[in-house]
Amino acid sequence: MLALQASIADAVQQKFPAWPRFEQPTRDHIATLWVPAENLGPILRFLKYEAAPPYAMLFDLAAVDERVRLHRDGQPPGDFTVVYTLLSLERNEFVRIKVALPQDRLALPTITPLWPAANWYEREAWDMFGIRFNGHPHLERILMPRTWVGHPLRKDHPARATEMGPYRLSPEKEEREQEALRFRPEEWGLRRSEQGTDFIFLNVGPQHPGTHGVLRIVVQLDGELILDAVPEIGFHHRGAEKMGERQSWHTYIPYTDRIDYLGGVLNNLAYLTAVEKLAGIAVPPRAQVIRVMLAELFRIISHLVWYGTFAQDLGQLSPVFYTFNDRERAFAIIEAVCGARMHPNWFRIGGVAQDLPDGWEAMFRDFLDYLPPRLREYDREILGNGIFRARTRGIGGCSAAEALEWGLTGPNLRAAGLAWDFRKKQPYSGYENFEFEIPAGRSGDCYDRALVRVEEMRQSLRIIRQCVEQMPAGPYKSADPLATPPLKERTMHDIETLITHFLGVSWGPVIPPGEALGVIEASKGANGYYLTSDGGTNSYRTHIRTPSFPHLQILPRLCRGRMIPDLLAILGSLDYVLADVDR
Amino acid sequence: MVSPHPLVSLLAILLLALTLASGLIWFERRLLAWWQDRYGPNRVGPFGLLQVLADMIKIFAKEDWVPPFADKVAFILAPAIIVVTVLLSFAVLPFAPGVIVSDLNIALLFFLAMSSLGVYSIVLAGWSSDNKYSLLGGMRAAAQMLSYEVFMGLSLMGVVLLAGTFSLNGIVRAQRHLWFIVPQFAGFLLFFIAGLAETRRLPFDLPEAESELVAGFHSEYSGMKFGMFFVGEYLGITLISAMIAILFFGGWLGPGLPPLLWFFLKLFCFLSLFILMRAALPRPRFDQLMAWAWKLLLPLALLNLLVTGALVLAFLPRR
Numbered sequence: 001m002l003a004l005q006a007s008i009a010d011a012v013q014q015k016f017p018a019w020p021r022f023e024q025p026t027r028d029h030i031a032t033l034w035v036p037a038e039n040l041g042p043i044l045r046f047l048k049y050e051a052a053p054p055y056a057m058l059f060d061l062a063a064v065d066e067r068v069r070l071h072r073d074g075q076p077p078g079d080f081t082v083v084y085t086l087l088s089l090e091r092n093e094f095v096r097i098k099v100a101l102p103q104d105r106l107a108l109p110t111i112t113p114l115w116p117a118a119n120w121y122e123r124e125a126w127d128m129f130g131i132r133f134n135g136h137p138h139l140e141r142i143l144m145p146r147t148w149v150g151h152p153l154r155k156d157h158p159a160r161a162t163e164m165g166p167y168r169l170s171p172e173k174e175e176r177e178q179e180a181l182r183f184r185p186e187e188w189g190l191r192r193s194e195q196g197t198d199f200i201f202l203n204v205g206p207q208h209p210g211t212h213g214v215l216r217i218v219v220q221l222d223g224e225l226i227l228d229a230v231p232e233i234g235f236h237h238r239g240a241e242k243m244g245e246r247q248s249w250h251t252y253i254p255y256t257d258r259i260d261y262l263g264g265v266l267n268n269l270a271y272l273t274a275v276e277k278l279a280g281i282a283v284p285p286r287a288q289v290i291r292v293m294l295a296e297l298f299r300i301i302s303h304l305v306w307y308g309t310f311a312q313d314l315g316q317l318s319p320v321f322y323t324f325n326d327r328e329r330a331f332a333i334i335e336a337v338c339g340a341r342m343h344p345n346w347f348r349i350g351g352v353a354q355d356l357p358d359g360w361e362a363m364f365r366d367f368l369d370y371l372p373p374r375l376r377e378y379d380r381e382i383l384g385n386g387i388f389r390a391r392t393r394g395i396g397g398c399s400a401a402e403a404l405e406w407g408l409t410g411p412n413l414r415a416a417g418l419a420w421d422f423r424k425k426q427p428y429s430g431y432e433n434f435e436f437e438i439p440a441g442r443s444g445d446c447y448d449r450a451l452v453r454v455e456e457m458r459q460s461l462r463i464i465r466q467c468v469e470q471m472p473a474g475p476y477k478s479a480d481p482l483a484t485p486p487l488k489e490r491t492m493h494d495i496e497t498l499i500t501h502f503l504g505v506s507w508g509p510v511i512p513p514g515e516a517l518g519v520i521e522a523s524k525g526a527n528g529y530y531l532t533s534d535g536g537t538n539s540y541r542t543h544i545r546t547p548s549f550p551h552l553q554i555l556p557r558l559c560r561g562r563m564i565p566d567l568l569a570i571l572g573s574l575d576y577v578l579a580d581v582d583r
Numbered sequence: 584m585v586s587p588h589p590l591v592s593l594l595a596i597l598l599l600a601l602t603l604a605s606g607l608i609w610f611e612r613r614l615l616a617w618w619q620d621r622y623g624p625n626r627v628g629p630f631g632l633l634q635v636l637a638d639m640i641k642i643f644a645k646e647d648w649v650p651p652f653a654d655k656v657a658f659i660l661a662p663a664i665i666v667v668t669v670l671l672s673f674a675v676l677p678f679a680p681g682v683i684v685s686d687l688n689i690a691l692l693f694f695l696a697m698s699s700l701g702v703y704s705i706v707l708a709g710w711s712s713d714n715k716y717s718l719l720g721g722m723r724a725a726a727q728m729l730s731y732e733v734f735m736g737l738s739l740m741g742v743v744l745l746a747g748t749f750s751l752n753g754i755v756r757a758q759r760h761l762w763f764i765v766p767q768f769a770g771f772l773l774f775f776i777a778g779l780a781e782t783r784r785l786p787f788d789l790p791e792a793e794s795e796l797v798a799g800f801h802s803e804y805s806g807m808k809f810g811m812f813f814v815g816e817y818l819g820i821t822l823i824s825a826m827i828a829i830l831f832f833g834g835w836l837g838p839g840l841p842p843l844l845w846f847f848l849k850l851f852c853f854l855s856l857f858i859l860m861r862a863a864l865p866r867p868r869f870d871q872l873m874a875w876a877w878k879l880l881l882p883l884a885l886l887n888l889l890v891t892g893a894l895v896l897a898f899l900p901r902r
Contacts, residue, residue: 200715202715202716202719203715208797209793209794209797210794210795223722224719224722224723224869311865312794313794314794314865314866315785315786315788315792315794315864315865315866316863316864316865316866317615317619317785317861317862318615318618318619318862318863321619321620321621322619322620325620381863385864385865387786387864387865387866387867388865390867390868390871391865391866391867391868391871563868563869563870564719564795564796565792565795565866565868565869566868567795568794568795
């Protein structure tokens with residue numbers, strides 16, 4: 001691992017001898033190279049095309065406001081940092097490129113020609129931090145309303161409504177806000193008419209039965225033919241990243257539940273993977289297996305929702321009732337274990353909240369026996385239906401290369417033929433100890449995406465069965481002093497352990513300074529938390545790399561030249577959650 | 584058997600058709616619920632039977648709203664057209680010997696004419712709403728209903744050839760020895776598909792397509808005007824089911840039971856079949872629907888007509 005890391009820095013050095021080499025050590029051991037703004041474009045181009053093997057995917061792009069940072073540890077000076085995270089499938093390795101920017105020159109050249117996926121990420125960095133990307137085709141706010149003043153993730157922007165004065169909506173302001181939502185095709189380079197044909201601009205959403213939440217897509221139509229589509233997001237934005245800077249490391253866990261609200265503990269796991277890397281906590285085996293078991297159950301729960309609603313998007317009314325009934329059974333287990341259903345808030349720093357309840361085994365075994373026949377029935381009812389096939393085969397396909405360009409992960413990437421799964425490639429929480437297959441498709445169309453998810457449910461059942469059969473004994477939480485709240489028997493020994501407990505619960509644990517990216521294979525794709533600690537009781541910067549964000553960004557590319565019903569089929573097959581897109 | 588006075592028949596059939604249609608709403612909701620592992624409406628009255636009544640009171644009490652941007656005349660006219668055209672078709676249906684409003688000798692053509700007029704309702708509704716979703720729904724409806732009408736008429740010609748009459752009464756009587764489902768099985772399938780399309784029911788509910796077009800042609804409708812589309816749809820299902828019973832399953836004919844009971848038994852079988860289709864099938868895409876109509880179903884209907892004609896010429900005695 002270390003040898004490889006050195007090699008990419010060496011390779012960059014070799015190609016760019018003038019590069020003032022600075023490698024930052026990080027807690028997640030991802031090679032982190034600081035580069036000057038003028039070298040950024042060439043270095044990224046080199047990494048994407050020339051490095052052998054190359055880094056084909058722009059995994060993430062985030063910015064950090066460094067102005068009140070205490071622990072810089074000799075990093076190049078700058079008020080803001082833009083962080084590019086690239087992923088190489090061949091190397092099975094990330095690389096992080098950082099650029100420092102002074103406050104008076106907050107601009108970088110855009111990398112949208114290099115990766116189309118950078119488009120939304122750069123817009124987000126502009127929206128949240130006010131960093132310009134020169135040459136960007138449409139540098140406009142993306143998550144905040146267009147009328148917003150200020151850049152919310154800057155440290156001097158208030159985090160709470162109470163810090164901002166009372167909100168008043170005067171008639172003029174209402175008028176202004178509504179006017180700002182008006183769609184002007186010219187702004188997006190779309191024409192209103194061409195060669196005597198007037199196009200319809202159909203406003204799909206923000207309230208529409210087919211968008212699965214508050215999403216607006218403006219579709220340029222010639223009859224029912226889609227010429228272009230412009231998705232507009234941000235209606236579900238709740239400032240989850242800003243809240244991460246306010247909450248303690250421990251009290252942020254329930255907020256993560258609500259990012260991908262169908263994924264439950266999968267969100268906890270992604271967040272805690274990063275926190276535990278930062279804190280250097282080793283999670284005991286029993287806690288790991290409990291985590292895997294619940295995570296896989298939530299993968300099934302999430303996929304069941306997708307299965308039923310996808311069929312409904314295609315006009316099939318009944319499956320949604322069947323799959324929701326099945327989901328209800330899974331929720332009964334989640335409820336027995338966690339006490340909650342959709343938002344269990346169950347994992348803790350260093351383990352899980354409590355040990356499994358009496359009788360958990362029987363509940364899991366019942367479900368393991370119950371679901372497979374149901375899945376077989378759905379195979380015939382949904383996947384085997386001729387109309388379903390006619391509606392999904394050859395619709396919304398994309399090649400593996402394209403999927404990488406656009407940052408697709410999870411089932412959407414695997415449907416395109418790349419059996420890439422973080423559970424296998426970069427195992428976390430002990431996934432290396434389980435036997436399971438990674439299903440992959442071929443054409444990446446709606447049908448293949450469906451097939452991959454259906455097969456994933458079967459594989460998840462397989463993993464859960466292994467968990468049930470081989471549940472290790474032992475503690476459900478780490479004995480590490482940073483595990484929060486600490487195990488009860490470790491709190492009453494002497495005054496020291498009591499104080500640690502008291503501080504951990506009242507203030508929250510103090511996580512050592514550093515940064516780490518924790519990536520897991522969530523139900524929708526790669527979910528990553530990029531956390532920066534400044535040695536305090538809360539995170540200095542919480543960036544959430546969600547799978548749904550890039551998945552939605554590729555939508556216009558997939559639906560051009562198709563018809564309106566195909567748009568709904570594609571939306572359904574991408575399986576996004578708007579809270580996961582907007583955070 | 585003594586025939587009741589035509590006026591009595593008229594009132595009875597009008598009442599019956601409207602009660603059937605609204606009862607069908609409850610029937611469909613309960614049946615769907617049963618197939619979908621849930622309860623359905625079961626709170627108002629015994630088995631939730633009065634749910635429809637409660638819904639009707641609610642819908643009557645709603646504001647009679649016409650959007651300011653709509654074309655007012657067409658907007659109000661559209662829901663009336665569908666109810667009127669479907670109800671008119673009921674006039675030529677023989678429920679039992681003598682139970683008929685008007686025994687037209689061209690009843691079948693009258694039925695086809697009325698169902699052609701029905702498309703105006705949907706197109707006008709879609710167009711007058713001045714809403715893009717409604718317009719798309721109206722456009723789909725126009726194309727779909729016109730295309731399916733073509734082979735709907737053709738699919739029935741086999742029956743006409745066999746019975747030698749356009750009178751529905753005559754067609755039922757011609758089935759005394761053998762129901763037309765046997766010689767005209769292809770015709771039945773084609774008519775059933777076309778009937779689904781004409782009533783805009785899943786899998787052919789493209790003009791409505793709630794996951795795509797919100798509510799399609801009636802997105803802007805509310806209150807009683809929406810209620811009329813709703814009742815019109817269920818009247819349409821009842822009509823097509825009745826037509827299937829009359830044309831292919833011998834209408835009121837059957838051993839033992841009274842003729843009227845036989846008719847309603849058959850009617851309910853086909854109503855349930857309509858509902859089962861809705862519970863089971865997804866919705867094809869618009870262009871696929873059109874391709875099937877013109878490239879597959881129309882040639883089949885023509886072939887059916889050709890073969891039936893040849894067989895009739897060869898084997899049936901000249902009349």
